Amino acid sequence: MVSHQEIRLSGSGGQGLILGGIILAEAGIIDGKNAVQSQSYGPEARGGASKAEVIISSESIDYPKVEKADLLLALTQVAYDKYITTLKDEGILVIDSSIKHNNDIPCKVVKVPIISTASEKIGKAMVANIVAIGAIQQLTSIVTKEALETAVLNRVPRGTEELNKKALMEGYNLAIESTSSKAVNKIV
Amino acid sequence: MVSHQEIRLSGSGGQGLILGGIILAEAGIIDGKNAVQSQSYGPEARGGASKAEVIISSESIDYPKVEKADLLLALTQVAYDKYITTLKDEGILVIDSSIKHNNDIPCKVVKVPIISTASEKIGKAMVANIVAIGAIQQLTSIVTKEALETAVLNRVPRGTEELNKKALMEGYNLAIESTSSKAVNKIV
Numbered sequence: 001m002v003s004h005q006e007i008r009l010s011g012s013g014g015q016g017l018i019l020g021g022i023i024l025a026e027a028g029i030i031d032g033k034n035a036v037q038s039q040s041y042g043p044e045a046r047g048g049a050s051k052a053e054v055i056i057s058s059e060s061i062d063y064p065k066v067e068k069a070d071l072l073l074a075l076t077q078v079a080y081d082k083y084i085t086t087l088k089d090e091g092i093l094v095i096d097s098s099i100k101h102n103n104d105i106p107c108k109v110v111k112v113p114i115i116s117t118a119s120e121k122i123g124k125a126m127v128a129n130i131v132a133i134g135a136i137q138q139l140t141s142i143v144t145k146e147a148l149e150t151a152v153l154n155r156v157p158r159g160t161e162e163l164n165k166k167a168l169m170e171g172y173n174l175a176i177e178s179t180s181s182k183a184v185n186k187i188v
Numbered sequence: 189m190v191s192h193q194e195i196r197l198s199g200s201g202g203q204g205l206i207l208g209g210i211i212l213a214e215a216g217i218i219d220g221k222n223a224v225q226s227q228s229y230g231p232e233a234r235g236g237a238s239k240a241e242v243i244i245s246s247e248s249i250d251y252p253k254v255e256k257a258d259l260l261l262a263l264t265q266v267a268y269d270k271y272i273t274t275l276k277d278e279g280i281l282v283i284d285s286s287i288k289h290n291n292d293i294p295c296k297v298v299k300v301p302i303i304s305t306a307s308e309k310i311g312k313a314m315v316a317n318i319v320a321i322g323a324i325q326q327l328t329s330i331v332t333k334e335a336l337e338t339a340v341l342n343r344v345p346r347g348t349e350e351l352n353k354k355a356l357m358e359g360y361n362l363a364i365e366s367t368s369s370k371a372v373n374k375i376v
Contacts, residue, residue, distance in 0.1 A: 018210060022227075029229040038226035039210075040249070041217040061228070065253075157345065 003033070004057040005142045006066040009132070010083045011075030013050045016129035021052035023151045024133055028056035030147035036061050049079040056142055071140060072107075073132055074099060075114060092139055094132070110139060112174040118167065127167035130156075134171020139179070145172075191221070192245040193330045194254040197320070198271045199263030201238045204317035209240035211339045212321055216244035218335035224249050237267040244330055259328060260295075261320055262287060263302060280327055282320070298327060300362040306355065315355035318344075322359020327367070333360070 007024065009017040021037045028035035039052045053066040072087040073094045074080035080099050087093055089106040097113040112135060118128035130152060137148050149168060156164045195212065197205040206227055213223035227240045241254040260275040261282045262268035268287050275281055277294040285301040300323055306316035318340060325336050337356060344352045 022206060025227070025229055035229040036226060037229075038224060039213070041213055041223040041225075 002058055004059065005055070005070045005140060006068075007054045007056075007071045007073070007136065007140075007142065008051055008066050008069040008083060008086060009054070009073045009129075010049060010051040010079035011073070011128075012048060012079065015050070015075055016126060017050055017052040017073075017075075019155060020129035020133050021054045023130075023148070023155050024054045024136070024143060025056065026154065027143035027147040027151040028054075030150055031143050033058055033143075034061050038065065040065075049076070049082045051079070051083065071136060071142075073136065075128060075132065094135060094139065110135070110175065110178050112178050114171075114174065117170050117174060121170060122163065122167055124163060124167075127164060130164050130167035131171040131174065134168040135175040135178075136171075138172045138175030190246055192247060193243070193258045193328060194256075195242045195244075195259045195261070195324065195328075195330065196239055196254055196257040196271060196274060197242070197261045197317075198237060198239040198267035199261075199316075200236060200267065203238070203263055204314060205238055205240040205261075205263075207343060208317035208321050209242045211318075211336070211343050212242045212324070212331060213244065214342065215331035215335040215339035216242075218338055219331050221246055221331075222249050226253065228253075237264070237270045239267070239271065259324060259330075261324065263316060263320065282323060282327065298323070298363065298366050300366050302359075302362065305358050305362060309358060310351065310355055312351060312355075315352060318352050318355035319359040319362065322356040323363040323366075324359075326360045326363030 009020050011017050018039055025035035025037035034057050036055045055061050055066060068088045069086055069091060070088060071092045072083055075096050077099050080095055087107055091107045093107045094110045095101055096115050097111055101109060114131050115128050118131050119125040137143060152164050152168055153161055197208050199205050209225045213225035216223035222245050224243045243249050256276045257274055257279060258276060259280045260271055263284050265287050268283060275295055279295045281295045282298045283289055284303050285299055289297060302319050303316050306319050307313040325331060340352050340356055341349055
């Protein structure tokens, strides 16, 4: 079976989205797939929104730039406003609870408290990226949990392994809770 | 004046080449240019060679994947052997002194002791990536020194700033010494 998923991670600089993308791509490789991770910087990078892109595919990847994404993560309102039009109609939107989204968008909306879970429940705002990729794994199965955990542990600073494993678990849980509640709105 | 440079950083996993690419791209942005940084993983990623790519341009960047590079950095023999054919004939090859290169290649060859400078002169093998991007700056002026230093300090772990500044300076010096000696061989 051919699998091919394109993901755009957006938020503000300093939220660790590039590292999040690198970890997802490396997990894809551990799973035996092909992966490309990229970030573009330009005038938009000066406007307060940051993004990283990942493609994971069972086939070789010819064009490494994500056009319309299968999944868009937005951790800030600015990033949501800027990138919401770059998500496929049938795609999945994962947004932090702090974000106001348009009720008319056709995609599946998963609204979860990523930032407050990182800063309050885990106690480190900087693990929001890991919470987010845990939620993305649970929602898409784009990579396996085993591969994702290995990739996280390969990439995070020494001494923060347990913290980051906890962040990953919280991310899984947020996604599970969201799909068993009204937090998922399949609007069309 | 239009400027457009494409750089491929290659070596082995763990040499910090992705971070090196991110720092170069961010320095390009600080200089007011556009930049794309990417890494592809696939069957090749399992073969022992790792690579990261950077495009920095005064124009917008349509196709974010580096084809034939203007500059190839190779920190290992395996990476050199794999990627040497992906450098433009008129390009610049920057290789660690440990690497045996073919004397028939048409590009400019800059052979410098990047790895031993990092591990012996600075005392931390892990700063080889920063030494390398310092040398690349000196050889290409792809970014300004001011922007590069800012980008390095933004991205390296707290507490390692002085070490990394020193690594950058050593990289500049290696490139200056190479161009004032026989280490640069313009073969064709």
